Amino acid sequence: MNISLTMRNSHAAVSPFTQAKPVANRLCAVRRQSPARLATIVAQGAATSTPETQTLYTELAAVLDDYKRVPPSMKQEISMEVSGLCQKLQSAGALPKWGTAAEDLASRRSIQLGELRMVGIKSPEAISKVSVRNDAAFLFSVVATTSISAVILGQLPGDWGFFSSYLCGGISFVVLGIGSVNPGILQFAIDFFSQVFPDYKQRVLRHEAAHFLTAYLLGVPVAGYSLIVGKEHTDLAEAALQRRLIEKQLEDKEVDTLSVIAMAGATAEAMYYEEVMGQNQDMFDLQRIMNRSGTKLGNPQQQNQTRWACYQAATLLRKFTKEYEVLQECMKRNDTVEKCIQAIENC
Template structure:
């Protein structure tokens, strides 16, 4: 559950991640709006072409033009991001549940998977032990070795084990809603902060929001991120965590986001102290959560659109149309 800035994607040790494409019903918020067409006279072909070409500069330019023309009003509507000292109490007051545990990786899915494997193989081993003759020895032995194989795969190739855990995680009823909420938060917050979006995925093992920005890429690889840029990237990084923290008692999808944020912090100049890094994380969660609460209707509608595999342009239309409807209504 992370977003990509065209950097190599690591294999995370905890793929709690909520990879999509399931056949059971998802309990999304009751917002049924569909991606509406642009306002009369608004031309989106340039934006669609730029996204298709994966040209972040062209995407930004197209959205800037649409904003100047009065349509993409939410694009870059939060340009001023300024870090300040933030306490856990502020996060709790804002509505973040269990704020003190946000940075602690969840082992829910990992533990459930391993418990199921060990429990199932153990039960079958005992059951097949009643078979007559040599079968009563060899079959339980083979079944029992499955647990050892799983552990060996996890040690040698963690990615394969995490893929299995990711697939197994779909047994949890909140699985799909969590991934939709998480990735929609990355998408929405990036859009509000003016970071161009080129794509997204909710598929198993491929969940991400693609935010390739050529200018930021150069700063990241050169290790020259300044305070202004790290603040923006931190807010986008923590958006998914904030979205979950506002709804659920335990955040499952924070490991990859925290890993991504740490990579950005490591490329910041001057380097941040441990206390500064901790405060940056808290502040980013608070800022992202505030934006999500202030744009709740857009977030929920975007969740629904992304679940239906809407295109990036359709998702942007959803954000803009819901914001326009909400402003008119209130």
Template sequence: MQRALQQHSSAAPFRSHTTSKHQASHRIVVRCAAQAAATADKAKLFEELKESCAAFKKAPPSMKLEFSADILSALKDLQAAAALPKWGCESPEAQAGEEQQSFSGPTARRNVFMGELKQMGIKAPDQIATPSVRNDSAFLFTVVGVCSVAAVVLGQLPGDWGFFTSYLTGAIVLVVLAVGSTAPGLLQVFIDKFSQVFPDYRERVVAHEAAHLLVGYLMGVPVTSYSLGIGQEHVEFAEAKIQARIITRDLSDAEIDGLAVVAVAGVAAEGLKYDEVMGQTADLFDLQRILLRSKSKLSAVQQQNITRWAVWRAAALLKKYSAEHQAVQEALVRGDSVDQIVQAIEAVQTKQ
């Protein structure tokens, strides 16, 4: 009897050890299965985001807002699946916290002076809100110069050919001047094409657009599409964020703050690298439309202060997320889709 009890007691630890090993193995299998399922779910959600972006791209302009709701929903699903920790992480709402009614943290809207912009890294703060005419002037002088030379050369043709061809060539200059003074937007396509002769143009465009995408993403904006045109407006970002036409509703201070930072992100990106900002005209026009929808009426001085603060805030974000900004630029050069750009942002380890 005593021997049996000893055998039983000696076998009990062995069975206990074996059972614990089986339990540990089972937990590992369950954990691996859960991770595999989570990965599959995220892949499916990213595929839904890709399809939503493709549908948005094909949608007519009048339906863009409705299709952006699908992109917003896809991003929220991915965030709920813990796949997008950076989306909206820098928005005023996220910074304030769910229980607070207003944001009063260190990055809250405040008066920002030129010296602070300089300290933040903006090379020429005084050039902010001063439209650049470099590309326009170069295009105009080239048209005038080429047409003048061509008119002189063609004037040497015999007979009436010399008169008519030189006259028509000279008329081109008059047409360009007339269009440029009455509807300058019609010349923007030609100016953009011509501006590619400048060595820094492509680099500026990519950095500018990448800043809008990245800062919009950090502010919780549903990034719907992108265009590598330095004169393009981004009003669709604002409308996708508030899910309404910008002209149909008033905006709260938190909405104004977030959208203002997104609007001038391209200005900040150029200002951090160049003395002259080329693509700020469209950005400042977007900002003006946003400020005009503020619930509280803003004076000219207040609008100027918001502009400076928004540039300062955007520059701070671009410096903090410089690796992500570089990753987005590389993705734009490759021609990646929006879902691929989102994954590129999340794949970067943010510096503290």
């Protein structure tokens, strides 16, 4: 489970004044490919059903559709259009909740573990503790299955029993070898196997919905999401932040905003479960953000920034509980981003 900032075509500086028109021209052919989908968006604009907002929602649907389908080299430029349309919808009164938490985001301060429990986090220590539940269950299943199979196959007559049991018993070593050479393959297998746990899909849903909602409330446009096993992510479309993230020029306010979004998924898990499973990618994203801060953060400051981000994320999720639950229902149905946005606004 990860939060993804689009960082393609990083060598070209993006200007909102000079790039918008060429992008629009290049996307005309793409947008003509999905007229049926764009026609349905009018019915979805229940928040404020004026002709202006219906048109803007239609444009937003088109741009988000483009974002999914165009090559990576164009994604950063399209993100500017997504942000611009969200701002227009907000000005038209259709998105009053978008960015509403950005102005109220508290300044950095020292946060203790006890304060994290006060905002609903069951076990703050679990956020930084890597869980081995899924890994251990997968490896135990592989070893147990192959061992039992090897014993059974060993009963075959003659050389068949010897070679078949030997080969079957060696599968465990092959799995461990693959994990040491290419951990990504083994991790995908572990993620797929993890579906046997009843809470797996609900964890993924809560995790990604938390990223989505906090980003939306903090004014960072969401371009897409996925709950597919091995591809869980939330895409953020914010060209200005992306450019400064690449150039290592993030201001303190930007670091704070992205930190809260990055840790929202793990925080959401910690608010409902004693053990957190999906914090690895969140912690990686947070570390990358802090490394690109214009103000150098030492180890104590980074540790406090992590606690502060979890505290703020938990505060937002508690304050907007109804929106959070509604968003989960939308994402469970695999609704489009614009439909998820409208569901948030209609709460």
